[in-house]
Amino acid sequence: MNKKENAPIRIVLAKLGLDGHDRGLKVVARMLRDAGMEVVYLGLRQTTEMVVTAVEQEDADAVGISMHNAGHLTLAPRIVKALEDAGLDVPVVVGGIVPESDLEAMAEAGVAGVLGPGSSAEDVATCVREAVAARGE
């Protein structure tokens, strides 16, 4: 039961952690929409469980999470693992400030892509598309 080619990519977009701004997340949502994707927008202060529930019910193809304080090394792997544990085979793309030196650890934890603050709309869309395509194979 393969995904039909013409169906848009559905991505769950959330910000983890306690910080309060969703401006960046909204910009990313618009970028993805303009790239033809369907963005299930969860907004701020999401927990791992909320993301997993959304992916399950929305049958999403990918997860995009944003985090701005230095939680990426704990939060991102936790999401990846929670999705795996729930039997959900979807790539996780992380946006935020991730130091070069952490990139390898993120990849090892199963994060499919990391997007820094300077990423263009095209970078963002391409990263998600490639992450989804890689899972489909």
Next chain:
Amino acid sequence: MASEDSTLISLVEKASEGDRRSVGRLLTLVERGGDSAEQVAEATHTLSGKSHVIGITGAPGAGKSTLTACLARDLAVSEYKPAVLAVDPSSPLTGGAILGDRVRMEEASEAGAFIRSMATRGHAGGLALAVPGMVRVFDAFGFNPIIIETVGVGQVEVDVASAADTVVVVVTSGWGDAVQANKAGLLEIADLFVVNKADRPGASDARRDLELMIDLSQLTGQAVRRPEIVMTTATEGEGLDEFKKAIFEHKELLFEGEQISIRRSKRWKAEVRSRLDYLLSEVATESIENLEEEKGSSPGSVARKIAKNLLKKDELR
């Protein structure tokens, strides 16, 4: 194909055991249309028909999602297993969409409501085909009630919501909103009105406008009684009890008499109609694809010739 069948059978099996991920997958298959959607429809048809379907519509920003969230949460913490299908428009330019209704439905989700967001996706009539099928999936696997939220702007969206058992039209406080709703054709379909944002000035104005318009309008065949008007402040959960009560009263009224079967057979017919339209338009598209211009034949005569030939054939699967 054999493996597709077995995948489908196992999805249906798991969904009946309460596996929400399988329900999510089945919804996707229906949403995408085509053969798999037909197979899901066959598999769920006989299992469905038990659930109460509530349509909630109104202008963008009226508070539909906030209200839906209150209702779904309240039902989920009592003895119900509600599902929400929240429809938002796709961008006509890119085909993408931002589906933001879940933001307001966090608590409902945590309380156990199943929430599914859906984009209108461009193709004509797609929504009219997909929504009844998705509702049937929820129905087949024990979700009850099923709440459909749509923006009361596009005709298809209004049609989709108005195919529900109980149709709720949401307007906001202040002058003019009810008038707009009337213009958008929402007045005729309402079983129940909600004046939301009652914390703002003008709630009683909106109510009076509605009363006047109901007085002036002929109650259509669809209405089982004069629609009730409920005032709410959805952000505070105020008026929720009255809202719930009005919905359940309407439901009881429907199920007491013949109304429910009248309404559902109308809905059934409308669904057959939209599927027929779709099938015919597909065949039409195919048959003009390789058509060469016949100089001297009028378009009308060619169309009739094609139609005659098609009607003889067993083209439809």
